[in-house]
Amino acid sequence: MFDNRSKELRRLVIDMVDVGKRGHIGPAMSLIEILRVFFDSWLNYDPKNPSWEERDRFILSKGHGCLALYAILADKGFFSKDELKTFCKSESILGGHPERPHVPGVEASTGALGHGLSIGVGMAIAAKITNKEHKVAVITGDGEINEGAIWEAVMSASKHKLSNLSLWIDSNKLQSYGLTSEVLDLDPLADKFISFGFEVLEVDGHDVSQIRKTTAKIPTSLDRPTVVICHTIKGKGLPFAEGNPAWHHKSYLSDEEIADMYKLLA
């Protein structure tokens, strides 16, 4: 489950953190396996032609998880891995939140929460108007779906029967301040989505094989969008960060902390 590839992608995250000495580490670590499956076996794309018309559209709505996105995009050759070593530098294309069109492979600039799903709905509607076959996938955080605009988008996706749209929730149960159950409880989350007209799937968001099997089920329906609730662990792979809200964002990291992270992921 936590194989070399998962470790390698996490090491790429640390490479960026090592340069920037900062970053949303916890929110990136919970995403690694989901993004790995997306880019290894599910999404259609061409890293040499990121705007290829037939590509699948993928939006990381939780833009603060961009360290994981940059890692997989570099791994797939959208840009050189050397670029990772410029993270958050003045002239870098890789900032603390991902931006279109600076970063090849990034469909939408995100960071302000609650925007990506509406943009994804628009893309899925556009695909329906033009009878295009590509799919649209959006990842939000669980804290992110506190935003009311998300639920406007959910109603709209359901109204338009967007079977070409899937929403993936990185449900790491922890937002910046603390537990989502305490800050603004989302449960019963699956029931909420069922009542909004979505097909609901749940998956262990760190189990690559389970995630792969889940992607194979999409589209789950001909007339409904799908939500996949991915049960994850914030900070996964770094025991001192796992489930610890202090690791949501770090604005200073010592050389020792970085060395510890590399050691754990060796």
Next chain:
Amino acid sequence: MRKTSLNSVYKLAKNNKKVVYIGSDLGAGILDNMKDEMPERFFMEGVSEQHIIGMAAGIAMEGFIPYVNTIATFLTRRCFEQIAVDLCLHDLPVRLIANGGGAVYAPLGPTHLAVEDIAILRSLPNMTIIAPCDADEMQRMMPQTVDWPHPIYIRLAKGGDPIVSRDELGFTIGKGIVMKEPIEAVYVTTGVMTQLALKASELLHKKGISSGVIHMPTIRPLDEKLLKKYIPKVEAIVVIEEHRRIGGLGSAILELCNDEMPEETSKIYRIGFPDAFADRYGNQNSLLEYWGITVENVAKILEEKLKIT
């Protein structure tokens, strides 16, 4: 004006398969012809303005030209972040057709007035702001919106406003229009305040005072070239706008002068709404009157301004 703008959307959509209409929860029957003939490009999405902006952004990213239509103040106050991030940061060709710019919704109270919308949007890079003065100008303007490569905010007036724009003066996004050549003084206006300025100018003419009128249908980008040509030539510049005096056309002109011809700044007087929420209802005209925006008063202000200078 509103009817003309929607008829234009219909015509544009008939000729261009990239044109899409997205309304929120507007009056029954709106654009039924488009709904019937092009249902795949007609959307009525409910009272979910924030989502609508994001959805329009996603549609525009796929090469379409969405015309989003709802009440001006809900677009600007509620959706500021969506407009800033989804539309302006991505610099997408989404058009916002804003019903009830200014004091149109006076009887509905301060929740519905759009009197700081220009200030809000003028602060955003890539945004274009257009306030036509009448239905004819709306008709001239709309076809130009199709190919404009940036987001546009189109501020609608009440409708049924007297036609003062003239075909021979044309319309180009980003260009001001000299409606009446300035000699001693000039009114600079936008939207339907141009009608008011033309009447005031007529009144002053009878008193032997010569005043020109420059209509600025595009507030952003500001036609700096035109303003820089005329401002130094006249003794007084009176800006009239159906908007708070904070942050609108008058502020834009003051900023231009401050940056490029500071010696002209004292010639400028701004007429607009005060720094307060409306404390009464009535109608558009009664609210304008309450806040001192009448033909007689703006004529008097220009006359006094001339005396001072």
